[in-house]
Amino acid sequence: MWRHIAANAMTFLVVALFLVGGVIIWGKAQYDTPGPLTEAVCVQVKSGSNMRRVSKDLADQGAVTSAAILRIGADYEDKTGELKAGSFLIEPNATMKDIVDVITRGGASTCGTEIVYRIGVTRVSVQVRELDPATNRFDELATYTLGEDEVPAEYEETRDKADVRFRIAVAEGVTSWQVVSAISNMDIMDGPAPAVPAEGALAPDSYEVRKGDDRGALLARMQAAQETLLAAAWEARADDLPINSPEELLILASIVEKETGVADERRQVASVFVNRINQGMRLQTDPTVIYGITRGEGVLGRGLRRSELRGETPYNTYVIPGLPPTPIANPGRASLMAAAQPDETPYIFFVADGTGGHAFAVTLDEHNRNVAAWRKIEAEQGAAAAGNASTGGGTD
Incomplete structure (x- = not known):
């Protein structure tokens, strides 16, 4: 009888093991199989949440077929305790394994509502926007100019929500004073207004x-980022570059940044200044003269006067030889690399061409023709603007 009982028990154990093994194989297949989502969704992981709450939310949104399997899989991968707070975009057909990786990896949130502070050369704008997961595009909820416009209610309501994200986007070509002035006026930041860092020391980025x-x-983060970018550009510089230090490279890059907003032109513009340095010519660039007047504290807001172009200041490159003593703005990665690796061209002149870009020239005669063409375009644009103003700004 005992042999019979033992045989039945053994049979039961084998069947049980077989069933358990089958369940494990099935569960793993479910964990690795593309999920049921047909459109992307945004899952919010609140601070202090746990995998049980998040898995239930995912199941409720139709992102997973089983909250329990997701939890078991996360536990098996030792990721249950690595859950990160934030708002994360879950792509269509994401597997449970993919989802667990997204919500435990951390880093910047990828969806939800965010407030973006854009520090530009002429103004600081604040935008409240929300990502539509279905289209992967942001819908603007409110926007205003910091320090000028009335603060909209949508901003204040969104700012005080627990799950909102904040981002500060610093444009290429802004000055260190402009960055400090902007963040000093942001009500989400804490601490005293810091001293203005050296010009050029901050990396434009998001x-x-x-x-x-x-x-x-x-500011320390921005400075560390710029040090890294400058070191990389200096390491990659051309062998025959007439620049003697990373500091001089930073100065040249800042001039390139202020002279053109056209990405494809940066290396050509840099080549003009390098050619001028090699030929012992003055750089003769307006942005340096303007910086000598404003010292980076705001925008000049008018054209340069003849007396300002003739006046001898450390930044008037129409008068002084070589580079000015400091950068005139904070250059981005592209301008740093353009200054380090300029195009090889014969150009020593350039002027605006009316399209947003520039016309380059080798000889003074050619340059003068380009200047004349630009003056004609300026006159036509001025006449058109005056005409629009007198007629109320356009036609029906």
Whole structure:
């Protein structure tokens, strides 16, 4: 009888093991199989949440077929305790394994509502926007100019929500004073207004921040990023570059940044200044003269006067030889690399061509013709603007 009982028990154990093995194989297949989503969704992981709550939310949104399998899979991969707070975009047909990787990897949030502070050369704009997961496009909820416009209610309501994200986008060509002035006026930042860093020391980029972050700490991040970019550009510089130090490279890059907003022109513009340095010519660039007047504290807002072009200042490159003593703005990665690796051209002149770009020239005669063409375009644009103003700004 005992042999019979033992045989039945053994048979039961084998069947049980077989069934358990089958369940494990089935569960793993479910964990690795493309999920049921037909459109992307945004899952919000609140601070202090856990895998049970998040898996239920995913199941409720139709992102997974089984919250339990997702939890078991996350536990098997030792990722249950690595859940990160944030708002994360879950792509269509994402597997449970993919989803667990997204919500435990961390880093910047990829969806939800965000407030973007854009520090530009002429103004600081604030935009409240929300990502539509279905289209992967942002819908604007509100926008205003910091320090000028009335703060919209949508901004204040969104700013105080627990799951909103904040980002500060610094444009290429802004000055260090403009950056410090802007972040000093942002109500989400904390700490005293920091001292203005050296010109050119801040990396234009997009920085994710949290409400209450310290202003000084943010500037330190920007400075560290620029040091890295400058070191990489200096390491990659052309062998025959007439620039003697990373500091001089930074100065040249800042001039390139202020002279053109056309990406494809940066290396050509850099080549003009390199050619002028090699030939012992003055750089003769208006942005340096303007910086000598404003010292980077705001925009000049008018054309340069003849007396300003003749006046001898450390930044008037119509008068002084070589580079000015400091950068005149914060250049981005592209301008740093353009200054380090300029195109090989014969150009020593350039002037605006009316399209947003520039006309380049080798000889003074050719340059003068380009200048005359630009003056004609300026006159035509001025006449058209005056005509629009007198008629109310356009036609029906």
